[in-house]
Amino acid sequence: MAARGNIPAAFDGHSVQAHGMMRHGPFTGVSSSAGHPSLEPLPHQMLGDKIAAQEAEIKELVGDNRRLASTHVALREELVNAQQEVHKLRAHIRSIQTESDIQIRVLLDKIAKMERDVIAGENVKKELKLAHLEAQSLVVARQELKSQIERATQELKKVRADVKSLPDLQGELDNLVQEHQRLRATFEYEKNKNVELVEQLKGTEKNLIGMAREVEFLRAEIQNVEKRTQASKLYGSAAVIPGTFADAYGRAELGETATAYGSGAGKATQQQL
Numbered sequence: 001m002a003a004r005g006n007i008p009a010a011f012d013g014h015s016v017q018a019h020g021m022m023r024h025g026p027f028t029g030v031s032s033s034a035g036h037p038s039l040e041p042l043p044h045q046m047l048g049d050k051i052a053a054q055e056a057e058i059k060e061l062v063g064d065n066r067r068l069a070s071t072h073v074a075l076r077e078e079l080v081n082a083q084q085e086v087h088k089l090r091a092h093i094r095s096i097q098t099e100s101d102i103q104i105r106v107l108l109d110k111i112a113k114m115e116r117d118v119i120a121g122e123n124v125k126k127e128l129k130l131a132h133l134e135a136q137s138l139v140v141a142r143q144e145l146k147s148q149i150e151r152a153t154q155e156l157k158k159v160r161a162d163v164k165s166l167p168d169l170q171g172e173l174d175n176l177v178q179e180h181q182r183l184r185a186t187f188e189y190e191k192n193k194n195v196e197l198v199e200q201l202k203g204t205e206k207n208l209i210g211m212a213r214e215v216e217f218l219r220a221e222i223q224n225v226e227k228r229t230q231a232s233k234l235y236g237s238a239a240v241i242p243g244t245f246a247d248a249y250g251r252a253e254l255g256e257t258a259t260a261y262g263s264g265a266g267k268a269t270q271q272q273l
Contacts, residue, residue: 162169
């Protein structure tokens with residue numbers, strides 16, 4: 001492209017003529033009047049000079065054409081190179097865009113992964129808190145189990161001591177069994193004896209009830225006798241009741257025959273007592 005400014009100065013203001021072409025128009029140095037060419041014959045020297053000048057000009061034009069051709073080829077090569085460079089730049093731009101898209105996607109994936117990691121981290125924090133609480137509860141449970149194990153150990157020691165003293169306890173148990181058997185036999189004996197005593201007491205109670213009734217009856221008889229005695233004193237005549245007699249104070253008393261009522265029960269009572 002820089003060769004565009006390298007056009008030879010010989011073409012400035014002149015028409016470009018290809019190699020082997022003749023220039024139309026008047027020759028250099030040939031004057032014309034009113035636009036009509038001169039018909040006068042030119043000398044041979046002037047014609048030779050003109051031909052030499054035209055040949056030099058033709059050679060110069062040929063050189064210029066060659067330079068133009070080489071310049072055209074160079075420009076075309078530069079155009080091809082520029083087009084290739086444009087294609088390369090476009091491909092590079094597309095690759096850059098693709099790489100940028102890939103990088104953006106990678107960054108988006110990283111951001112999404114980081115967000116997931118953050119959420120997972122929060123879940124891990126919650127799980128750690130729960131694990132800490134569970135660890136504390138396990139520590140408390142461990143202490144409780146330790147205290148239970150200590151109590152069980154103490155109870156086991158007591159049980160072992162009891163097992164060691166088991167023969168003595170067995171001897172005491174045998175003695176207690178024998179004592180129980182003896183007390184059982186004594187109880188049965190006392191029970192039978194008490195049954196007999198209860199029967200005797202029931203009979204005695206019946207006799208006492210009968211005697212009480214008899215005493216009440218006798219008291220009633222005595223009161224009747226006293227009333228009769230007092231009545232006989234009042235009327236001056238003593239009524240003699242069979243089986244009774246008067247004491248020194250004038251009270252009537254029963255004789256031996258008066259105790260015949262209920263005498264069998266009294267004898268039975270005396271025998272039991």
